[in-house]
Amino acid sequence: xxxxQESGPGLVKPSExxxxxxxxxxxxxxxxxxxxxxxxxxxxxxxxxxxxxxxxSTYYNPSLKSRVTISVDTSKNQFSLKxxxxxxxxxxxxxxxxxxxxxxxxxxxxGTLVTVSS
Amino acid sequence: QSVLTQPPSxxxxxxxxxxxxxxxxxxxIGAGYDVHWYQQLPGTAPKLLIYGNSNRPSGVPDRFxxxxxxTSASLAITGLQAEDEADxxxxxxxxSLSGSVVVxxxxxxxxVL
Numbered sequence: 001x002x003x004x005q006e007s008g009p010g011l012v013k014p015s016e017x018x019x020x021x022x023x024x025x026x027x028x029x030x031x032x033x034x035x036x037x038x039x040x041x042x043x044x045x046x047x048x049x050x051x052x053x054x055x056x057s058t059y060y061n062p063s064l065k066s067r068v069t070i071s072v073d074t075s076k077n078q079f080s081l082k083x084x085x086x087x088x089x090x091x092x093x094x095x096x097x098x099x100x101x102x103x104x105x106x107x108x109x110x111g112t113l114v115t116v117s118s
Numbered sequence: 119q120s121v122l123t124q125p126p127s128x129x130x131x132x133x134x135x136x137x138x139x140x141x142x143x144x145x146x147i148g149a150g151y152d153v154h155w156y157q158q159l160p161g162t163a164p165k166l167l168i169y170g171n172s173n174r175p176s177g178v179p180d181r182f183x184x185x186x187x188x189t190s191a192s193l194a195i196t197g198l199q200a201e202d203e204a205d206x207x208x209x210x211x212x213x214s215l216s217g218s219v220v221v222x223x224x225x226x227x228x229x230v231l
Binding site: 036038045046047048051059061062095103105106108109110111 | 151162166170175217
């Protein structure tokens with residue numbers, strides 16, 4: 001059974017960098033089509049942050065591109081998100097997700113709430 | 119403002135049929151990209167409900183169906199049940215100057231009366 005689990009600080013100070021990791025179990029991360037990060041501000045809808053393909057190529061939401069880096073560590077079967085210069089507007093539940101065949105997100109982590117506050 | 123437009127809310131009584139629309143443009147749905155649908159129950163992560171416009175993953179009841187035409191897609195739920203009360207999101211790709219980017223609809227809250 002494929003499982004994804006986000007981890008990282010739940011509180012980040014304004015102007016600092018948000019860092020999250022998604023551990024994948026039950027599936028080899030190098031075999032998947034792509035892996036992505038999606039966030040959901042409190043009471044709002046889903047916003048795609050970016051994705052990393054099995055080839056290593058990355059694609060980011062144009063509105064966040066200047067602040068986002070997604071990377072993969074195949075040795076640990078995990079991928080990571082870094083979002084720099086955060087503000088209160090970046091407060092959200094952050095989900096990692098995997099698309100193992102095609103463009104749909106087949107599997108999702110449970111999500112982790114990250115609050116940006118001093 | 120989402121690239122894909124969904125009604126903020128829909129409602130229906132138990133046993134009824136409801137539909138949720140997802141309207142895009144020639145750079146996303148109309149360009150031939152597949153549409154996927156997710157169900158998000160309160161306090162939980164989204165779950166894949168329909169993929170490739172009209173396919174159901176294993177375990178999803180056949181009360182849920184999807185379709186696509188032109189620049190729009192729809193999710194239909196028949197025989198509405200109380201447990202269907204949730205938020206529903208459509209997802210596709212959009213061809214922009216930055217390449218093919220993932221786009222979500224703004225979400226639709228389904229209320230079972």
